[in-house]
Amino acid sequence: MQFGIFTVGDVTPDPTTGRTPSEHERIKATVAIARKAEEVGLDVFATGEHHNPPFVPSSPTTLLGHVAALTERITLSTSTTLITTNDPVKIAEDYAYLQHIADGRVDLMMGRGNTGPVYPWFGKDIRQGIALAVENYALLHRLWREDVVDWEGKFRTPLQGFTATPRPLDGVPPFVWHGSIRSPEIAEQAAYYGDGFFHNNIFWPMSHTKKMVGLYRQRFAHHGHGAPEQAIVGLGGQVFMRKNSQDAVREFRPYFDNAPVYGHGPSLEDFTEQTPLTVGSPQQVIERTLGFRDAVGDYQRQLFLMDHAGLPLKTVLEQLDILGEEVVPVLREEFAKLRPAGVPEAAPLHPAVLGRNPKETS
Amino acid sequence: MTQTSGPVNLVVVSAGLGVPSSSRLLADRITESVRRELAGGREVRVTVVELRDLAVPIANNLVTGFPAEPLADAIDAVTGADGLIAVTPVFTASYSGLFKSFLDLIEPDALTGKPVLIAATGGTARHSLVLEHALRPLFAYLRALVVPTAVYAASEDWGGSGDPMTDTLPDRIARAGRELATLMASRTAAEPDHATATADLFA
Numbered sequence: 001m002q003f004g005i006f007t008v009g010d011v012t013p014d015p016t017t018g019r020t021p022s023e024h025e026r027i028k029a030t031v032a033i034a035r036k037a038e039e040v041g042l043d044v045f046a047t048g049e050h051h052n053p054p055f056v057p058s059s060p061t062t063l064l065g066h067v068a069a070l071t072e073r074i075t076l077s078t079s080t081t082l083i084t085t086n087d088p089v090k091i092a093e094d095y096a097y098l099q100h101i102a103d104g105r106v107d108l109m110m111g112r113g114n115t116g117p118v119y120p121w122f123g124k125d126i127r128q129g130i131a132l133a134v135e136n137y138a139l140l141h142r143l144w145r146e147d148v149v150d151w152e153g154k155f156r157t158p159l160q161g162f163t164a165t166p167r168p169l170d171g172v173p174p175f176v177w178h179g180s181i182r183s184p185e186i187a188e189q190a191a192y193y194g195d196g197f198f199h200n201n202i203f204w205p206m207s208h209t210k211k212m213v214g215l216y217r218q219r220f221a222h223h224g225h226g227a228p229e230q231a232i233v234g235l236g237g238q239v240f241m242r243k244n245s246q247d248a249v250r251e252f253r254p255y256f257d258n259a260p261v262y263g264h265g266p267s268l269e270d271f272t273e274q275t276p277l278t279v280g281s282p283q284q285v286i287e288r289t290l291g292f293r294d295a296v297g298d299y300q301r302q303l304f305l306m307d308h309a310g311l312p313l314k315t316v317l318e319q320l321d322i323l324g325e326e327v328v329p330v331l332r333e334e335f336a337k338l339r340p341a342g343v344p345e346a347a348p349l350h351p352a353v354l355g356r357n358p359k360e361t362s
Numbered sequence: 363m364t365q366t367s368g369p370v371n372l373v374v375v376s377a378g379l380g381v382p383s384s385s386r387l388l389a390d391r392i393t394e395s396v397r398r399e400l401a402g403g404r405e406v407r408v409t410v411v412e413l414r415d416l417a418v419p420i421a422n423n424l425v426t427g428f429p430a431e432p433l434a435d436a437i438d439a440v441t442g443a444d445g446l447i448a449v450t451p452v453f454t455a456s457y458s459g460l461f462k463s464f465l466d467l468i469e470p471d472a473l474t475g476k477p478v479l480i481a482a483t484g485g486t487a488r489h490s491l492v493l494e495h496a497l498r499p500l501f502a503y504l505r506a507l508v509v510p511t512a513v514y515a516a517s518e519d520w521g522g523s524g525d526p527m528t529d530t531l532p533d534r535i536a537r538a539g540r541e542l543a544t545l546m547a548s549r550t551a552a553e554p555d556h557a558t559a560t561a562d563l564f565a
Contacts, residue, residue, distance in 0.1 A: 204428055265425030274430055 001335045002346045003328045004044025005037050005320070006079035006236065006303040009057035012310035015258040020310075023056050029313040030057070033306070034067045036317050038074040040324025043346075046077035046109065046303055051085075051118050054260075061094045068102035075349070076102055079198075079236075079303065080111025080179045083140070084132040085122035087156060091136075092143035092164040099169040104350030109177035109198050109234075110137060112186075128155070130185045137178075141193065144173035175348050177234055177301075180212070187212055191219030196232035196347050199296075201276050202305055203261055206295050209235065209276075213296040229340075232347050234301035235292055238277045241322045245280035251315075252279045259309040282326040289327075290334055298339045300346050302331070369405040370546065372396060373443035377413045377450040377461035384483045386412070388515045389449040391532075392481060395539025396447065400546065409443075411436045413460050420463050429467060436464075441472040445479070445546040446506070448497070452484035456496045465500065474505040477545035479538050481513040490514035507549075509541035 007030060013020040021029065034045040045067060047057050057063060064076040076098070081091060099106045112129045113119075119126040135153045142149050143164040152158040168174070177196035180186030181204060190197040197216040199209045217228035225231070240255075242248035249268065256268045256279070271277055278288040289302060304323065307316045339345065374393055378385030389410070397406045413420070419433035429437055440446060450461040480497040484490070493512035501508045511534060519531040529537070 203426060208428065262426050266422040266430070270422075270430065271426070274428075 001299070001332060001339075002043040002075070002301045003323075003331065004042045004046060004075070004077070004301070004303050005033070005306050005323075006044075006046040006048070006077075007033065007057070008048045008305065008308050009050060009055050010260060010308050011054040011056060012260055012308065013258075014310040014312055015254045026056050027063075029307070029316075030063065031067060031070070032313060033316055033320070034063075034074070035070055036320045037324075038071045040320050041328065042074065042320075042324060044075045044077055044301065044303060045071075046079040048079050049082050049113075050115070051121065052115055061098045064098055064106070065101050068098070068105065071105075073105070075105050075107060075353075077106070077177075078108040080109045080113070082113045082118070083110040083136050084112045084129055085118055085124050086136075088136040088140040089143065089156075089159075089162075089164060092140050093166075095174055096144065096164065096166050096168045099174055099350070100166055104169050104172075104352030106350070107175040107177065107347060109179045109196075111179045112183075124155070130183065131155075133186065134189060137176075137189065137193075144168050169350065169352055172351055174350070177232075177347070182208070182212070184212070184215055187216040188219050191216050191225070191231070192223050194220065194223065194225035196234055196300070198234035198301070198303075199236065201236040201292070202238040203275055205274055206276060206292070210295040213299075217297070227342075229297055229343050232301075232344060233296055233299035234303065234347070235296065235299060236276075236303050236305060237289060237292070238275075238305045239285045239288075239319075239323070239327075240279045241282050241285055241319060241327070243281065245284060248279050248281065255309040255311055263309075282322055285323075285327050286330050286334070289331055293335065293338065298335070298343045300344055369407040370400055371439075371442065371444045372400075372406055372408050372447070372546075373439050373445070374408065374410045374447045375413065375440060375449065375461075375464070376410065377458050377464070378483070379414050379451065379458075379460075381414070383414075383451070384515065384517075384520070385449045385451050385481075386410075387520075388481055388483055388513065388535075389447060391535050392447050392449070392479060392513060392539060395535045396445065396479070396542050396546075399540050399543030409439045411439060413464050416464070417460060420460065420467065423467050424463060433467070437468060441468060443476065444549065445477045445542055446473070447479045447481065447542070448501075449481040449483070450497070452482050452489040452492045455489070456492060457482070457500070462500075465504075468504075470504065472504075473501070475549070476506045477542055477549055478506040478508050479511075479513070479542040480508055481515070481538070483515045485517050487514070487516040487518065490516070507545055509538055509545060511538035511541055513538050 011026045037045045047060050047063055049060050051058050060078050112133050116126055135155055149162050150160055177198040178186050178190035179198040181200050199212055201209045213233055217231045220231035221228045240248050240252040253268055278285050306319050374389050376386045376389040400406050416433050419430040423429045450457040478501050480493055482493050493514055498508055513534050
């Protein structure tokens with residue numbers, strides 16, 4: 001199983017000091033967090049993509065290319081790549097290039113984006129969100145698999161004799177996840193292609209996540225990619241930990257109460273009960289995370305949100321130490337013990353990462 | 363989905379804030395009227411949703427994007443009802459903010475084709491057209507089937523006939539109840555099959 005972190009990249013004032021980091025500080029902090037993730041033994045670092053303040057990560061492959069140079073082992077991913085408003089041709093090229101730079105340590109997650117104005121800013125219509133995701137991904141899928149593409153669709157200019165360059169590393173495209181909170185069409189899309197399905201999970205009740213993953217698994221089998229339990233599932237999670245759970249609650253509460261997404265709404269206690277948010281001891285995080293398996297079955301990737309709501313870099317790095325030292329090793333062992341034979345341990349890694357020559361193994 | 367046997371689900375949403383409230387009083391009178399009209403062998407199961415009890419979960423849902431459990435149950439009850447009675451007090455020339463906030467949390471297509479009886483309460487009969495210029499368009503947008511008679515109860519209606527030139531409150535309640543019962547009895551549901559529609563995307 002793969003464990004990692006995903007960042008939204010929000011620039012949020014620290015409610016305990018009132019200080020807002022500059023964009024430059026936030027970007028540099030993101031790089032430090034990514035390096036730390038590898039240092040503490042995590043498997044995945046994923047960045048969001050946003051095109052409006054107060055978010056900084058508008059250029060994910062610039063960030064991930066830089067992180068690739070500073071790391072050795074960690075998989076670089078996205079959470080999410082906007083398949084609706086980006087040109088699929090540019091996604092094909094950017095991420096194939098990143099694959100080469102990172103020697104195959106790349107996968108990515110498609111998402112639609114939920115900020116209304118971003119669509120018109122990029123010349124698109126949010127009412128066509130699903131249709132854009134479907135058409136653009138169909139094209140992207142071909143661009144990575146066919147050397148010369150003739151194509152015509154509704155949303156971009158036609159292509160005649162087009163070759164996306166560079167070609168995917170060793171001819172193997174990056175593994176793709178499709179992320180959606182509530183659209184069954186996207187679960188269907190992931191299932192249709194036999195790609196991974198990621199549910200953000202945080203901010204939502206587990207019952208909802210369970211329903212979406214269940215639909216994906218069932219359709220994955222319907223489309224002939226394997227048994228439902230062999231589908232590739234990823235979940236988000238959100239934690240804040242201290243040795244004593246009371247200390248964790250006391251320290252995290254002001255960040256929770258003022259958080260951009262859920263702040264000034266439900267209490268910390270209500271929200272931790274209703275959603276997967278866990279604020280407490282490492283042992284509580286272990287138990288809660290193992291509980292996700294009860295809802296969705298054995299799954300392949302767990303990403304935690306660790307660096308939002310204005311938490312200072314120092315605190316985030318401490319959290320990553322706890323995650324890497326006390327939580328993930330236990331989770332790896334427990335999940336491995338529970339996972340039946342025949343269920344994939346993780347999302348497929350690129351052959352270059354596994355040290356295999358794809359031509360020999362295929 | 364409408365069933366031809368088993369109980370009929372009648373759901374009542376009351377946005378009154380007082381305890382007891384005149385909106386609830388009106389809701390109960392209308393409920394009895396509908397129940398009487400529906401009486402014909404089938405059991406009528408009545409679920410009352412008091413929005414006052416859900417005020418905090420409603421506000422939280424607006425912030426977080428998902429309903430806490432008691433609110434989720436209320437939304438399920440409303441969207442699964444065979445018929446709906448919606449009663450709001452008139453606040454500042456319209457339905458109350460709490461009433462609208464609750465409806466804002468219901469999926470836009472979840473009330474399509476649903477028989478609805480709209481009613482309102484107020485201190486004076488001068489606000490009675492709120493039913494026609496605020497509530498009826500709201501439910502028209504949601505593609506609900508709103509019965510022709512909307513029931514408005516001003517304070518004076520509780521004390522007698524009010525205006526001698528119009529029907530009394532009990533008359534209006536009885537007529538509206540009859541209309542809702544007729545609509546509920548004749549309703550044939552056609553719910554969209556989501557799985558089929560989704561699969562078609564990739565066909």
